[in-house]
Amino acid sequence: xxxxxxxxxxxxxxxGQEVTLRCKPISGHNSxxxxxxxxxxxxxxxxxxxxNVPIDDSGMPEDRFxxxxxxxxxxxxxxxxxxxxxxxVYFCAxxxxxxxxxxxxxxxxxxxxx
Amino acid sequence: xxxxxxxxxxLSIQEGENATMNCSYKTSINNLQWYRQNSGxxxxxxxxxxxxxxxxxxxxxxxxxxxxxxxxxxxxxASRAADTASYFCATSxxxxxxxxxxxxxxxxxxx
Numbered sequence: 694x695x696x697x698x699x700x701x702x703x704x705x706x707x708x709g710q711e712v713t714l715r716c717k718p719i720s721g722h723n724s725x726x727x728x729x730x731x732x733x734x735x736x737x738x739x740x741x742x743x744x745n746v747p748i749d750d751s752g753m754p755e756d757r758f759x760x761x762x763x764x765x766x767x768x769x770x771x772x773x774x775x776x777x778x779x780x781x782v783y784f785c786a787x788x789x790x791x792x793x794x795x796x797x798x799x800x801x802x803x804x805x806x807x
Numbered sequence: 808x809x810x811x812x813x814x815x816x817x818l819s820i821q822e823g824e825n826a827t828m829n830c831s832y833k834t835s836i837n838n839l840q841w842y843r844q845n846s847g848x849x850x851x852x853x854x855x856x857x858x859x860x861x862x863x864x865x866x867x868x869x870x871x872x873x874x875x876x877x878x879x880x881x882x883x884x885a886s887r888a889a890d891t892a893s894y895f896c897a898t899s900x901x902x903x904x905x906x907x908x909x910x911x912x913x914x915x916x917x918x
Contacts, residue, residue, distance in 0.1 A: 697849070724904055736850075736895065736908040749905060784849055790904055793838045793857065796897075798849030 695719070699785050699799035707807050711773040714802045717766055718787030726796060727760055727770050728784040736784075742768065743790060775806045811896045811909025819915045826883040828912040830896030831876075837901045839872060841881050844893045844911070853881075853894075888918045 698717040706712055718725050727739040740750040745762045753760070757776070762768040772779055782803050786796040814829045830839070838857045842850040856863045856872045856879065863870050869882040883890055893913050897906040 726906075728908075735910050738905060738907070741905060743904065786849075788904075793840075793855055793899065795840060795852030795855060796850075796906065798851070800847075800849045 697785055697787055697797050697799035699783075699802050701802060702800065703803045703805075705805045705807065706775060708776055709774045710806075711771065712775045712779075712804060712806075714770040714783050714785075714804070716768045716770070716785030716799060718768070718785070719797055720766065722787035722789050722797070723765070724788045724790045725762060725768050726786040726788075727768070728786065729781045730784060730801070731781045739770070777806045780804055780806050811898055811907060813894070813896060813909045813912040815912060816910070817913040817915070819917065820886055822886060822888055822916055822918050824886055826886050826890070826914055826916070828881045828894050828914070830879045830881070830909055832879075832896075832898045832909075833877065834900060836874070836898045838899055839879050840897045840899075840906065841868075841870060841879075842895045842897060842908075844895065846892075850895065883914075886914075886916045888916050890914060891916045 700715045723744050726741040728736050730736045739752045740760045742762045760770045782801045784798050784801045786798045788794045788796045811830050811832045820826055840855045841853045844850045854865050854870050856870050867884045872879045893911045895911045896909045899906050
């Protein structure tokens, strides 16, 4: 069974550019989470979806950040315009919502904004 | 603010020794999970313990939960070099699917 797939693995772009991160959750999972990890702030939950619907986006830092989940097998996290302080590793995770379940993480996208 | 705080922040031990990591949290929880993260990789789930459980085992892992002290510990017995990683606790409160991750413990096992 394939795990959570994220793309790209690495992204380097200049400040002001639009950045789109992609995630394919594990088939059958109905919860999806986007996290950001930095040395200073650790692992922060940005947004999570349940059955493709955003449930809690209180962790999204600014309006420059947006996330969509058009169907059960795909989600995007977009930053527009990007800033150097957005540099971090962005993780996507999925889980089954039925009773407490472990989250399955992708290997992340390492984003560098110059 | 983060729910969980791991202690110590970093730990270095010899192969074969036991490693103990602690997690403290602030509010009542529904369950607590421990994850491992190898360098450059995503987090991997290790074990889940519910609020009405006090101890769970999985292979060389032993997790305890003390809800009165709002703390949990992860014990890795007979450590191996391959256990070198960062370890995180994550807590969930009732009525939500959100997990809040702690700050992590960096474990280094020396061969």
